Amino acid sequence: MTIYIDGGATSTKVYYKKDGKIQILFHTNRMNITTNESQALKNIIDCFEQISNEISTNNNMYYLGISGFINYDVNKITGPLFKRFDFLNKNNIKIMIDVEMQLYLNIGDDFINENFVYIACGTGSNTIECYNKKWKTVGGWGYFFGDEGSAYDFSKEWIIMALKAFDKNRENKFTKSVCDFFNIKNPSQITELYKTPNMVKNYLADFCVYLVEENHKKYKEEIEIVMAKIATNMSTYLNGMIDFEKHKTVYLYGGLFKNKLYYDTLTKSLNADDKTTKFIKIT
Numbered sequence: 001m002t003i004y005i006d007g008g009a010t011s012t013k014v015y016y017k018k019d020g021k022i023q024i025l026f027h028t029n030r031m032n033i034t035t036n037e038s039q040a041l042k043n044i045i046d047c048f049e050q051i052s053n054e055i056s057t058n059n060n061m062y063y064l065g066i067s068g069f070i071n072y073d074v075n076k077i078t079g080p081l082f083k084r085f086d087f088l089n090k091n092n093i094k095i096m097i098d099v100e101m102q103l104y105l106n107i108g109d110d111f112i113n114e115n116f117v118y119i120a121c122g123t124g125s126n127t128i129e130c131y132n133k134k135w136k137t138v139g140g141w142g143y144f145f146g147d148e149g150s151a152y153d154f155s156k157e158w159i160i161m162a163l164k165a166f167d168k169n170r171e172n173k174f175t176k177s178v179c180d181f182f183n184i185k186n187p188s189q190i191t192e193l194y195k196t197p198n199m200v201k202n203y204l205a206d207f208c209v210y211l212v213e214e215n216h217k218k219y220k221e222e223i224e225i226v227m228a229k230i231a232t233n234m235s236t237y238l239n240g241m242i243d244f245e246k247h248k249t250v251y252l253y254g255g256l257f258k259n260k261l262y263y264d265t266l267t268k269s270l271n272a273d274d275k276t277t278k279f280i281k282i283t
Contacts (some may be wrong), residue, residue, distance in 0.1 A: 001059070004105040005047060007031030007040075007066040007098055009123035010151070010205045012047060015105055016055075022105065026050060032067040032123075036198055040066070044077060048085055057087040063094050065101025067124065099126040099140065102253055106282050111135075117247050119266075122254035123205040125150040125234070129242050138241045143201045149234025149266070151212075151256060155204035157226050158211065162187040173222050181210050212259070227262040235269030244272040253282040 003025070004015040009032040014025040028050060029043040044064070051057065066077075074095050081088050099120045103111045107118075112135060118128040124147040126140030139146050147153050162174040166187040178187050182203075193200050211219055244250070250272065257263050267279050 001055075002061040002063065003051060003055075004101060005062065005064045006101060006105070007044070007047075007064065009067040009201060010209070012043065014047065014051065025054065030067075030202070032201065033072055036202070041077065041080065045080060045084060048081060048088070052085065052087070057085075060087070061092050061094075062088070063096070063101050063104050065096055065098035067098045097126070097137075097140070099128060099137070103128065103130075106251065106253065114249070115247060116249040116251060117242060117244065118251045118253065119238070120253045121149050121151075121234070121256040121262075123151045123201070123208075125153070125254075127238060127242070129247075131246070138238065143204075147201075148237050149230050149256065149262075150254075151208035152201055152204045153230045153233075154212070154226055154256070155207040157230055158207070158222070159187070159190055159204075161222075161226065163190070173219055177211060177215070177219060177222075181207050223259075224261050227256075227259050228265050231262045231265035232269060235266050239269075239271045244270050244277065247272070248276055249278050249280060251280050251282055257281055 001016055006013045006015065008030060010030055012028045012031050014028065015022055016025055017023065028047050029039075031040045031043050031047075033040045044066070064077075066072075077095055078088075078090070078093070081093070082090075099118070102120060103118060107114065107116075111130060112133050115131050116129075118130070120126050120128075124140070124143065127138040128135055129138055139148060141147075143152050158174060159178055162178040165172050165175050175187050178190060179185065182190060182193075184190065184192070193203060212223060216223065238244075250267075250270070252263070252267075263281070272279075
């Protein structure tokens with residue numbers, strides 16, 4: 001059996017396949033190796049501990065996808081894993097960025113033989129273009145230099161709206177929500193986050209959940225404004241990087257695509273052939 005570990009920046013999901021269908025084994029803690037290395041390494045160990053407690057570990061293959069894994073020393077991960085778990089070895093575990101792992105899970109081991117674009121928009125964002133048996137990433141440079149169209153981007157734009165209102169001495173739902181969630185007196189105090197830069201992405205990911213999932217009705221109009229903006233920005237970026245007209249299939253993965261306005265705005269703004277391009281939303 002193959003175990004697929006989607007180590008995201010907000011949470012981690014562990015999957016397997018039964019009769020060709022994807023099944024969830026369990027959810028566990030986030031694994032963003034960039035924003036909090038020590039915690040991510042601990043969570044990876046804890047994840048395999050839970051796997052060993054829930055299923056037989058004999059003859060399994062493990063695909064471990066980790067958020068922020070680009071240019072990271074894989075030995076820092078495999079060393080502690082091999083030392084602690086005798087069922088793991090260099091032949092039965094593959095470690096990669098989380099979006100690559102999603103390709104193995106959602107499309108299959110032979111995904112390299114297909115031509116497609118795979119857009120992942122969750123806490124962060126990343127896109128993969130596969131064409132003529134070669135694949136490349138587009139974006140995925142993290143929250144300092146990328147993460148267009150992501151939950152992080154959503155929260156950042158929301159806070160910018162609050163700061164603009166504050167500069168004009170106005171109070172509105174943008175300013176109130178920022179103050180309520182971060183427990184500050186006015187939006188200008190949000191700059192305190194600079195003191196803990198490695199935690200900023202986690203805080204903003206949680207803020208997005210607070211707005212979009214926990215308080216959707218309360219901030220419905222404001223959510224639509226920001227969703228439309230980040231979706232438009234994302235499509236502008238992707239159109240400049242990918243020739244969508246040569247692709248028949250575009251896969252869409254991640255929590256942002258649950259929002260209809262975001263989905264509609266992004267798909268309609270991409271330079272794809274409306275008659276032949278198929279958008280497939282993966283949930």
